[in-house]
Amino acid sequence: MSDQREIKIGLIGAGQIGMQHLERYATIAGVRIEAVCDISPEAADSAAKQYAIPRVCTDYRDLLADSDIEAVDVCLHNNYHEPVTVAALQAGKHVYCEKPIAGSYTDGAKMTHAAEASGRMLHIQLAQLYSKETKAAKQLIEGGKLGKLYHARSTGFRRRNRPFVDGYGTPAFTRKEIAGGGALLDMGVYHISRMLYLMGNPQPLRISGQLYQEMAMDEARRAASGFDVEEFAAGFVKFEGGMTLDIAESWSIHLGGFEGSSIVGNEGGIRFPGSTGAGEASPFTYHSTIADLDFDGRVDLDLAELRRKRLSPCPDAYDSSQHHWIAALRGEVPLLPTAALALNTMLISEGLYLSHALGREVTADEVRALSPSRSLPI
Structure with missing residues (x-):
C-alpha cells in the first residue's frame, strides 16, 4: 500500500548532474530536499536559492548527521562514489548514486556489501531502464x-x-x-x-x-x-x-x-x-x-x-x-536491482x-x- 509521507532527501554534489537531479525531484510530489552539500559554498548556495533548500553545508558528514534526512543522492565524480556512499549507508541512510556505481569493481562491491550490511537500499542511476x-x-x-x-x-x-x-x-x-x-x-x-x-x-x-x-x-x-x-x-x-x-x-x-x-x-x-x-x-x-x-x-x-x-x-x-527511487522509498514498488x-x-x-x-x-x-x-x- 502506498505511503504518502514526505520523503526528505539530502543532495551531495551541486554540479551539473546534481542540478539535473534537483530539477527532476521538483516534478515529484511529496519530495523535500532538506539539505544540499558541495565543497564549493557558491555552488551549494546557488542550488539552495534556486530550489528553496533550507540547509547548506560543505562537508557531507554534516549532512549525514541530520536525522531528518532518510535518503541521500550522491552526485559526485566516479572515484568519490564509494567513500561517500559507504559512509551514508553506515549512517543509516538509503542511497541513490549516480552512474557508474564507482570507479572500479572493487569499490562498487564495497558499496553493495555496505548496503547489505546496513539493510538500506542502494539505487544506481541507470536511466535507460525506464x-x-x-x-x-x-x-x-x-x-x-x-x-x-x-x-x-x-x-x-x-x-x-x-x-x-x-x-x-x-x-x-x-x-x-x-x-x-x-x-x-x-x-x-x-x-x-x-x-x-x-x-x-x-x-x-x-x-x-x-x-x-x-x-x-x-x-x-x-x-x-x-x-x-x-x-x-x-x-x-x-x-x-x-x-x-x-x-x-x-x-x-x-x-x-x-x-x-x-x-x-x-x-x-x-x-x-x-x-x-x-x-x-x-x-x-x-x-x-x-x-x-x-x-x-x-x-x-x-x-x-x-x-x-x-x-x-x-x-x-x-x-x-528518480520517480522509481521515490516509489521504492514509499514502499509502492520493489526497487529494481540497479x-x-x-x-x-x-x-x-x-x-x-x-x-x-x-x-x-x-x-x-x-x-x-x-x-x-x-x-x-x-
Whole structure:
C-alpha cells in the first residue's frame, strides 16, 4: 500500500548532474530536499536559492548527521562514489548514486556489501531502464516472444563529442584518476546495463576487449584535460549459461552512426533505435517468423506506455530513475536491482580494460582479483 509521507532527501554534489537531479525531484510530489552539500559554498548556495533548500553545508558528514534526512543522492565524480556512499549507508541512510556505481569493481562491491550490511537500499542511476523501448522489450521477453535468449549487442554512438576537448563537460570526465575510464563508464554503463537487465543479469565468465584513443584533438585542450581515457571501446563477453554480448561504445569515431542495441532469442529478436550524427534514429523493431514468413514489426510505444500507466496502481513509479527511487522509498514498488546490474556492468567494463592491458581474454575471477580501489578521499 502506498505511503504518502514526505520523503526528505539530502543532495551531495551541486554540479551539473546534481542540478539535473534537483530539477527532476521538483516534478515529484511529496519530495523535500532538506539539505544540499558541495565543497564549493557558491555552488551549494546557488542550488539552495534556486530550489528553496533550507540547509547548506560543505562537508557531507554534516549532512549525514541530520536525522531528518532518510535518503541521500550522491552526485559526485566516479572515484568519490564509494567513500561517500559507504559512509551514508553506515549512517543509516538509503542511497541513490549516480552512474557508474564507482570507479572500479572493487569499490562498487564495497558499496553493495555496505548496503547489505546496513539493510538500506542502494539505487544506481541507470536511466535507460525506464525508457518506453526498454519496457516494451521487457514485456516481449516476459511474454515469451523471443524464446530462449542467447545473444545481445550493446552500442552507444557519438560521432565527435568527447568531454571538454570537443567542447562539452569538464576535464574531470577525461582523467582516469577522477573518472576511472572514458566512453565505457560515461555512456556504456547505460547501454550495457540495459542489455544485462533484459538478459536477466547473467554472471560474466570471460571478457575480451580493446580500447582506442585515435582521433585527432586540439593539442592545447588535450594538454589541459590530461586526456588519458578511451574514446572508443570494443568488447565481447561470455556468460554462465551460454549467452554472449558484444559491445561498441563511442565518444568519437569516423562513422555516420551505429545500429541500435539488440537482443535475440530462438523465437524472435528486438532492435533498439540506432543513432546518427544528425540526431536521427531508427525505430524500435521486433523480428520473428510467423507462418514460415519473416516478420519485421514496429510497436506503438506511446500507446503501450499510456495503457501501462492507466492500468498500473503506481502509474509514475517507472517514469524515471528518480520517480522509481521515490516509489521504492514509499514502499509502492520493489526497487529494481540497479546496484547488482551496475556492479556487473562495472565488472564487464573493467574486464575490457584488463583484457586490453594484458592483450588477451580474461576471466571474471581475474577481474575481481586484480580490480584496484580507485576511491579518492573527500
